[in-house]
Amino acid sequence: MTSTPTDLGRLPDVVQAYLDAHARGDVPAAAECFTPAAVVVDDGSTYRGRDEIRGWLSRSSTEYTYTTTPTAAVRRSTEHWNVTQRIEGNFPGGVADLEYGFTIDDARITTLVISPA
Numbered sequence: 001m002t003s004t005p006t007d008l009g010r011l012p013d014v015v016q017a018y019l020d021a022h023a024r025g026d027v028p029a030a031a032e033c034f035t036p037a038a039v040v041v042d043d044g045s046t047y048r049g050r051d052e053i054r055g056w057l058s059r060s061s062t063e064y065t066y067t068t069t070p071t072a073a074v075r076r077s078t079e080h081w082n083v084t085q086r087i088e089g090n091f092p093g094g095v096a097d098l099e100y101g102f103t104i105d106d107a108r109i110t111t112l113v114i115s116p117a
Contacts, residue, residue, distance in 0.1 A: 008073050008083075014109055015081055015102050023068050027057045035108040042114040064091040071097070079103055084117045 011019070014033050021029035031054040034040075040047040040056060047056045066089025074082045081102045088095050097117035103110045 008070050011073055011083070012081065012102075012104055014104055014107060015083065018102075018109060018112075019068075019070060019083065019085075022057070027054060030057050033109050034112075035105065035110050038108070038110050038112070040112045040114075042112075064089050066091060079105070 018033040072084040099117040101113040
């Protein structure tokens with residue numbers, strides 16, 4: 001598998017749409033970026049399907065106040081992309097760099113795994 005650093009402006013449309021919707025706190029728009037059977041893994045928990053993902057997005061957007069800044073992107077393959085984001089806010093520690101590992105099909109996110117960068 002080849003890893004190719006990518007200009008953040010050249011992300012797949014669905015990844016950019018998710019990042020934009022999530023950054024502005026638009027839970028319905030962010031949830032629509034996922035397939036109906038998508039899986040998200042974040043902070044030791046797994047969320048399956050759009051309803052659970054919508055719940056996760058709702059909780060994560062209201063638990064703390066924070067901003068996200070994408071700092072790097074790597075294309076692993078046509079379907080696999082990693083985006084590193086700096087998160088800053090009122091959560092313990094105040095700053096974190098997280099890697100968002102996306103697997104996409106033609107138009108939607110099928111898997112998102114979030115882990116420390």
